[in-house]
Amino acid sequence: MKTQPVIAVLFPGDMGTQIAKALIDHNFKVITASEGRSAKTLENIQKSGITDTHYLQDTIEQADVVLSLTSPEGSFKMAERIISCLKATSNRPLYVDLNSNTPALASSIEDLFSAVDVPFVNGAVMGASKDIPDHAVLVVSGIYRHLFINLFAPVFKIKDAGEKTEAASAYKLLFSMVNKGMNALFFETMTAAAHFGILDELNESLQEFLPGTYQDLIKTTPTYPQHIVRRIDEMKGLAEMLESENLPNIIASGTAQTFERVLDSGIFENENPAGVVETLQNFKKLSNKK
Known part of the structure; x- marks a missing residue:
């Protein structure tokens, strides 16, 4: 060179x-x-x-x-x-x-x-x-x-x-499973919380008892309305990689499925939330669809 x-x-x-x-x-x-x-x-x-x-x-x-x-x-x-x-x-x-x-x-x-x-x-x-x-x-x-x-x-x-x-690809996908899996956990939790009408109360308790986790979500959660399709593709790719290596892939597959349900619900459509709380507030729309 x-x-x-x-x-x-x-x-x-x-x-x-x-x-x-x-x-x-x-x-x-x-x-x-x-x-x-x-x-x-x-x-x-x-x-x-x-x-x-x-x-x-x-x-x-x-x-x-x-x-x-x-x-x-x-x-x-x-x-x-x-x-x-x-x-x-x-x-x-x-x-x-x-x-x-x-x-x-x-x-x-x-x-x-x-x-x-x-x-x-x-x-x-x-x-x-x-x-x-x-x-x-x-x-x-x-x-x-x-x-x-x-x-x-x-x-x-x-x-x-x-x-x-393949190592760099595996590294990125496996690292991303941690934060995306965390978001999927919160999305599934808020889906159920909206169903039972306790979203605000549960959200406040999660902030109080899991402040570090909430801090971790600040950078990622508000990006989901714009990038959830890409997140789905990433998690499907990860699940396929793990399956091809005969490794456990339940969480990766479930994360992709959770994101797909949120996408199909339409609650993030035309939304541009400023933070974690604002993002999770969108799950209240689910209770209005009953």
């Missing part, structure tokens, strides 16, 4: 933009391809100091490292697009997928890049975009992870999940 490697960020949404800014602050050149991207992404490119190559092919030909930041649903298709670009160039950048994929999906993407002699690192971001770079943690795994760690340790907080490619 060159002394100052060129980093491609695909693509600068909220998370990608914050990662790009942190890299630029450490004197990395960051590039991306604007072709076909949304107006919001174009605005992010212009305001963050990212160099726009306009076309994906040009981006891949210039990059020393490619950071994929799309979504778990779009990560395989993104990898296929990159493979098509690589067939038209001799450049072989390090490819880092930070999309929090399932272990099976991460392995499938690795197979694509191994076939064209491109080093692959599997990864996930622990934390929100606003927490980059000081508080969020980038978890990485695979035999080439040290290329990523050595290059970016001065910029980000990084967790080395080991040599097994």
Whole structure:
């Protein structure tokens, strides 16, 4: 690699933009391809100091490292697009997928890049975009992870999940089961509390006797009205991973089912709660549906 490697960020949404800014602050050149991207992404490119190559092919030909930041649903298709670009160039950048994929999906993407002699690192971001770079943690795994760690340790907080490619995916999913399982527990509790007409009373008691738990829920619970579909997909992916390894998966499966019931109830529709209490107040709507 060159002394100052060129980093491609695909693509600068909220998370990608914050990662790009942190890299630029450490004197990395960051590039991306604007072709076909949304107006919001174009605005992010212009305001963050990212160099726009306009076309994906040009981006891949210039990059020393490619950071994929799309979504778990779009990560395989993104990898296929990159493979098509690589067939038209001799450049072989390090490819880092930070999309929090399932272990099976991460392995499938690795197979694509191994076939064209491109080093692959599997990864996930622990934390929100606003927490980059000081508080969020980038978890990485695979035999080439040290290329990523050595290059970016001065910029980000990084967790080395080991040599097994799927490890970063498992790490993210298992960690997320703790806070998502906690939210599912509270959602199921409040469903029953609303049924019996004691939601406010029970909520007050939970705050009084479990203040630490309530504090833990502050960051996560209010995000569910906007992101519950993604949470369902994550927990289903976790359940599938555990089942495939013949491991217990009752809580993961139940968490996904609880979130699905809440989604289907419609109580979070068009809601943007400011905190935990406000989020849980939505469960009162269930008692009105009897």
